[in-house]
Amino acid sequence: xYVSGLSLLRxxxxxxxxxxxxxxxxxxxxxxxxxxxxxxEALNYCASFSSHRVSSDQPLxxxxxxxxxVQVVVEQESRTITLDVEITPGKANKAKQxxxxxxxARELLGILLSVTFAPExxxxxxxxxSERRKFMDDSITQLIPSYAGVRADFEKCLKQRNALLKSAYxxxxxxxxxxxxVWDVQLAKTGAAVMYHRxxxxxxxxxxxxxxYKNVSDDQHPLEISYVSNxxxxxxxxxIALIESTMLQALAAKRNSELDRGVTLVGPHRDxxxxxxxxxxxRGYASHGESWSCxxxxxxxxxxxxxxxxxxxxxxLILDDVFAELDxxxxxxxxxLVKNNEQTIVTAAVAQDVPVELEGALxxxxxxxxxxxx
Amino acid sequence: MYxxxxxxxxxxxxxxxxxxxxxxxxxxxxxxQSDPETPKKLAELLLILQDRVNFCxxxxxxxxxxxxxxxxxxxxxxxxxxxxxxxxxxxxxxxxREFNGRYHVLGGxxxxxxxxxxxxxxxxxxxxxxxxxxxxxVIIATDPDMEGEATSTYLARHLGPLGVxxxxxxxxxxxxxxxxxxxxxxxxRALSGRRIISQGGIS
Ligand SMILES: [Zn+2]
Numbered sequence: 001x002y003v004s005g006l007s008l009l010r011x012x013x014x015x016x017x018x019x020x021x022x023x024x025x026x027x028x029x030x031x032x033x034x035x036x037x038x039x040x041e042a043l044n045y046c047a048s049f050s051s052h053r054v055s056s057d058q059p060l061x062x063x064x065x066x067x068x069x070v071q072v073v074v075e076q077e078s079r080t081i082t083l084d085v086e087i088t089p090g091k092a093n094k095a096k097q098x099x100x101x102x103x104x105a106r107e108l109l110g111i112l113l114s115v116t117f118a119p120e121x122x123x124x125x126x127x128x129x130s131e132r133r134k135f136m137d138d139s140i141t142q143l144i145p146s147y148a149g150v151r152a153d154f155e156k157c158l159k160q161r162n163a164l165l166k167s168a169y170x171x172x173x174x175x176x177x178x179x180x181x182v183w184d185v186q187l188a189k190t191g192a193a194v195m196y197h198r199x200x201x202x203x204x205x206x207x208x209x210x211x212x213y214k215n216v217s218d219d220q221h222p223l224e225i226s227y228v229s230n231x232x233x234x235x236x237x238x239x240i241a242l243i244e245s246t247m248l249q250a251l252a253a254k255r256n257s258e259l260d261r262g263v264t265l266v267g268p269h270r271d272x273x274x275x276x277x278x279x280x281x282x283r284g285y286a287s288h289g290e291s292w293s294c295x296x297x298x299x300x301x302x303x304x305x306x307x308x309x310x311x312x313x314x315x316x317l318i319l320d321d322v323f324a325e326l327d328x329x330x331x332x333x334x335x336x337l338v339k340n341n342e343q344t345i346v347t348a349a350v351a352q353d354v355p356v357e358l359e360g361a362l363x364x365x366x367x368x369x370x371x372x373x374x
Numbered sequence: 375m376y377x378x379x380x381x382x383x384x385x386x387x388x389x390x391x392x393x394x395x396x397x398x399x400x401x402x403x404x405x406x407q408s409d410p411e412t413p414k415k416l417a418e419l420l421l422i423l424q425d426r427v428n429f430c431x432x433x434x435x436x437x438x439x440x441x442x443x444x445x446x447x448x449x450x451x452x453x454x455x456x457x458x459x460x461x462x463x464x465x466x467x468x469x470x471r472e473f474n475g476r477y478h479v480l481g482g483x484x485x486x487x488x489x490x491x492x493x494x495x496x497x498x499x500x501x502x503x504x505x506x507x508x509x510x511x512v513i514i515a516t517d518p519d520m521e522g523e524a525t526s527t528y529l530a531r532h533l534g535p536l537g538v539x540x541x542x543x544x545x546x547x548x549x550x551x552x553x554x555x556x557x558x559x560x561x562x563r564a565l566s567g568r569r570i571i572s573q574g575g576i577s
Contacts, residue, residue: 156520164486182527
């Protein structure tokens, strides 16, 4: 698939901008703060309802404005699909497909598939576990769009249960306990679905990550990924029901400490995607170069999974200011990937940062204005 | 920005649910320019509304009499009670004409972030209504969202042991939805496809 048109309204620094893109390679050149990353961020948002730079929607809306809008025209084999997303912080997104409003904005997910490589990817390896949980959740959302609802349900439930635990502090009467019982049921139900999907994702990614790591690094040691949970799931055929019943037991066992601390201690919000090299956790032990190889390997495996499951062609590749961060070997590997992909969007501060092989449509981004170089 | 009375009215209207500043302005200007009978009628109704309209002592829905039209109607089936969050849900289900029992309005759902627990809902009143044994089935039609589900689970656990069958309407209704906005056909289907979550008499 490829994106033929992108429009932003009141998004980040832009009042309005409309760009026509081409299949193959599109390069956006602009120094920091000129707005080139905002363009790919908007694109990314339409694919995952999540930004690769910030975790809330507020910064996406131009200052002093109430909402922002993004329109993306996606070309899939022989069909053209226009996606519209309206972002109003604090409210549910609104979305249209080919001009018709969708009952739920998240029905839009799964049409535009994209994978972004950016300097922020290093945080996937060096950052908190929450970064890797976000990576898993964003990845599943693109692979299985209905997961957006599963994830939202769990987060809402967790918020409600934590509020209850906080207010229950010091007054553990029967009423509170009975209310907690019903939120345990909800948490186990929604949390088990989240965990199940993450476990499946990691299972599907393991081989791909290991291959991708060998490919981007000269390291002969494999990169091993595993899902580490605070919950001990019994051996046997993995199912949501099994995780759910295990979680219910764990919630019952932890209830007193939860009441003491006023937070939910059991659930996928405390799990971790563990990365291991030479039997050591990558976080804390790996060199800068190794860390980059791990980050690339994770993203490359996501690309591969999306490509395999896609019914509309290759995912759109976004290389956001990433070449300046990489050494020659890792640059080469990305270039190889790009060469065979249907569409790639590259941003860089200066043209020299972009490898010469990546020739295509060229755009200059200066002070929020995008001009195509003919 | 207008000034004086007009702006005061816009500000007041803007506090109403679902009315934004632009809508408030349109309503206020419309009233200003309309036939004098319109604001007069509106003002009269607003003045008497809280005095004259109350809540049914039995089911808790909006009613001008001590008991609402549905609770007073002898043709309604006394063996079924449909539990909803708000009065507006009663209206939505009535529109579907699929239900001939009576209702019970909880006044919300279990929502810890808003500090609403079972004690703030009309659950005690519901249990009182089940005492005489006439009610065979309680159909829970709380909203199909997280809070509605939690409320439903709570009710199933507390009503089941009293000997009534507790059922939950089917979620042909979209998860995260609001009963009020569902169409008649969907509500009808949700009611007829309800599943038993606690069998009466087994406790
Ligand atoms: Zn009544």
